[in-house]
Amino acid sequence: MSxxxxxxxxxxxxxxxQMAHDAETEDAREAWLRLAVEWDKLAEHARHRRGIFDRYE
Incomplete structure (x- = not known):
């Protein structure tokens, strides 16, 4: 990842x-927010991996 x-x-x-903000039901809002958290985790993982590789370049 980069x-x-x-x-x-x-x-x-x-x-x-944004989808959570616009959601019509609480269930939908919570589902969108859970997805947001997972995307944030992936972003952090990508940043961390890039940092590891930067040390060797």
């Missing part, structure tokens, strides 16, 4: 949060 991946994952998390 820095562009991390940015894309963060963007996806933001889109999920």
């Amino acid at each position: 820095q562009p991946d991390a940015h894309r994952f963060k963007s996806n998390a933001g889109e999920c949060r």
